[in-house]
Amino acid sequence: MSRSRRTGRRSPLASVALLLIGLLATGGAYALVTSSATASTSSAVATQAEDGEKLFLANCSSCHGIGAIGTTDAPSLVGVGAAAVDFQVGTGRMPMAASGPQAEVKPVQFTEEQIEALAVYVATLGDGPGIPTDATLTSGDDVAAGAELFRINCAMCHNVAGAGGALTEGKYAPPLQNIDPAHVYEAMVTGPQNMPVFNDLNITPEDKANIIAYLDYLDNNPSPGGLDLGSLGPVSEGLFVWIFALGAIIAVTVWLTAKSN
Numbered sequence: 394m395s396r397s398r399r400t401g402r403r404s405p406l407a408s409v410a411l412l413l414i415g416l417l418a419t420g421g422a423y424a425l426v427t428s429s430a431t432a433s434t435s436s437a438v439a440t441q442a443e444d445g446e447k448l449f450l451a452n453c454s455s456c457h458g459i460g461a462i463g464t465t466d467a468p469s470l471v472g473v474g475a476a477a478v479d480f481q482v483g484t485g486r487m488p489m490a491a492s493g494p495q496a497e498v499k500p501v502q503f504t505e506e507q508i509e510a511l512a513v514y515v516a517t518l519g520d521g522p523g524i525p526t527d528a529t530l531t532s533g534d535d536v537a538a539g540a541e542l543f544r545i546n547c548a549m550c551h552n553v554a555g556a557g558g559a560l561t562e563g564k565y566a567p568p569l570q571n572i573d574p575a576h577v578y579e580a581m582v583t584g585p586q587n588m589p590v591f592n593d594l595n596i597t598p599e600d601k602a603n604i605i606a607y608l609d610y611l612d613n614n615p616s617p618g619g620l621d622l623g624s625l626g627p628v629s630e631g632l633f634v635w636i637f638a639l640g641a642i643i644a645v646t647v648w649l650t651a652k653s654n
Contacts, residue, residue, distance in 0.1 A: 445514025474521020
């Protein structure tokens with residue numbers, strides 16, 4: 394006696410339903426995690442901005458005004474971006490100790506967390522250049538291209554070896570030895586003091602990184618000719634000859650004359 398079997402087949406609609414349920418479950422879980430992470434990040438940024446505003450009111454508003462709108466003593470910071478704050482405060486140029494032709498480098502007065510909070514607060518006031526990431530700073534490794542770009546765009550003020558130089562009215566281009574790469578990049582995109590702004594149309598981010606690579610090369614490769622005399626070229630070399638070489642010749646001449654007498 395044969396036994397009849399009942400073969401059950403799954404309906405195509407059931408497969409579609411299971412697929413939809415899986416997609417909805419996955420999408421819902423992703424949306425929940427993403428929204429939670431976004432909310433957490435937004436909350437952290439808002440807290441940083443609040444802390445930065447308090448620091449700004451206590452240390453910067455006397456010159457830059459409430460809301461950083463500027464005064465007769467200092468410019469507006471609306472739209473300068475986080476990069477400008479990180480450069481100026483991170484190098485000790487701000488707050489200024491006294492009025493002068495330009496802000497000078499001095500010991501940094503804030504912690505890294507406070508500088509970041511100030512940068513976040515100023516960034517909320519208007520769009521501007523952000524602080525560069527490590528990936529951006531290390532995206533260029535062509536030292537030769539960086540050297541060429543530096544000679545074309547920077548050497549007329551900073552010297553071809555980055556030794557710095559004097560400008561007009563008591564201003565100067567600072568030396569660039571052992572400078573934080575982030576501060577070099579931020580200076581290029583914000584144009585502090587008398588420095589022009591090099592946006593991404595003038596010099597691409599990769600070429601900015603190449604310039605940083607060239608400066609790093611100078612830091613790690615001292616002058617192959619020996620004593621560099623400040624890397625000031627014929628000025629310091631000529632002064633060395635006049636003072637020491639001619640001085641030695643005069644001293645020997647006087648000694649020989651005195652001995653013969």
